[in-house]
Amino acid sequence: MKKDLSIYNICLASIKRHTMKPYEFKMTRIYTSEKESPLGNFKGIKLEVDEFAICSTEISENIWTILTTRRIITQNESDFFNSKIADFKTKDSKNFKGYGKINYEKGIIELHNGKKTPYFIETGKSSMVMIYGIQTAMQIIPKGEEWIDKTEQRYKNRGFIE
Numbered sequence: 001m002k003k004d005l006s007i008y009n010i011c012l013a014s015i016k017r018h019t020m021k022p023y024e025f026k027m028t029r030i031y032t033s034e035k036e037s038p039l040g041n042f043k044g045i046k047l048e049v050d051e052f053a054i055c056s057t058e059i060s061e062n063i064w065t066i067l068t069t070r071r072i073i074t075q076n077e078s079d080f081f082n083s084k085i086a087d088f089k090t091k092d093s094k095n096f097k098g099y100g101k102i103n104y105e106k107g108i109i110e111l112h113n114g115k116k117t118p119y120f121i122e123t124g125k126s127s128m129v130m131i132y133g134i135q136t137a138m139q140i141i142p143k144g145e146e147w148i149d150k151t152e153q154r155y156k157n158r159g160f161i162e
Contacts, residue, residue, distance in 0.1 A: 002140060004069040008034050008052040011069070014136040015055065018128045025126035027104060028057050042066055045073060055133045057120045059104050065119040067133045072109065076118050083109065083117040085141045091119075093131050098123025109134070 002010075015030060016023070023030050031038070031053040038045055038053045047053065047068060056066040065074040074081040093107045102123055107130075109117045121130045 004050045004052055005034060007069040007137065007140060008054060010140055011054045011067075011133050011136045014132045015129050018132045020125050020128075023129075025122055025129070027059055027122040028055065028126040028129045030055050030129055038066055054137070055129045057104065057122050057130055059120055059122075063120060065121075065130065067119075067130065067137065069137070072117060072119055072134065074117060074119050076106070076120075081117045083111060085137045087111045087113070088134075088138050091134055091138065093121060093127070096121050096123055096127035096131060098127075 012030070012032070019030075023032075034052045036053065037047075038056060042053075042056065042058075042064070045066060048070065051071075052069045054067045054069060056064065058064040062075055062077050065072060071082060071084050088109050089112050090110045091107060092110075094105045095102065096105055096107070098105070105121050105123055105127075106118050107121055109119060111117060119130065119134070121127045
């Protein structure tokens with residue numbers, strides 16, 4: 001399994017590769033240093049040891065999402081969601097381009113257990129930050145059942161297990 005610093009660096013590189021400069025947006029923030037702590041409405045969020053904030057979207061005091069090297073945390077009004085990236089199955093970013101002149105969109109992540117976790121994206125150019133942060137993390141962090149099945153199949157193919 002990759003270390004958090006590797007996950008952070010790979011996600012940050014992907015975000016920067018797919019997002020148009022300048023990286024200053026109204027509601028979206030990229031954490032450009034692994035030592036940078038989330039501020040604003042995220043003050044109460046405690047990151048684990050060696051867990052780093054990658055990016056966030058802060059719409060209001062009660063509507064926000066933060067992506068870290070291990071999980072996505074979302075507050076949607078009075079509902080609070082905290083899901084591990086390893087549990088992600090699929091994601092849907094909805095109308096991230098902002099057609100209809102909307103400022104933000106609520107995407108959905110489906111977990112392996114069938115539950116759904118919302119996440120917020122600022123629409124337009126800034127949408128690439130959260131989209132590529134999540135997409136890259138999903139690609140490089142082993143997934144629950146899928147990862148177990150693939151790993152087991154590799155071991156079978158190599159003759160380590162029957």
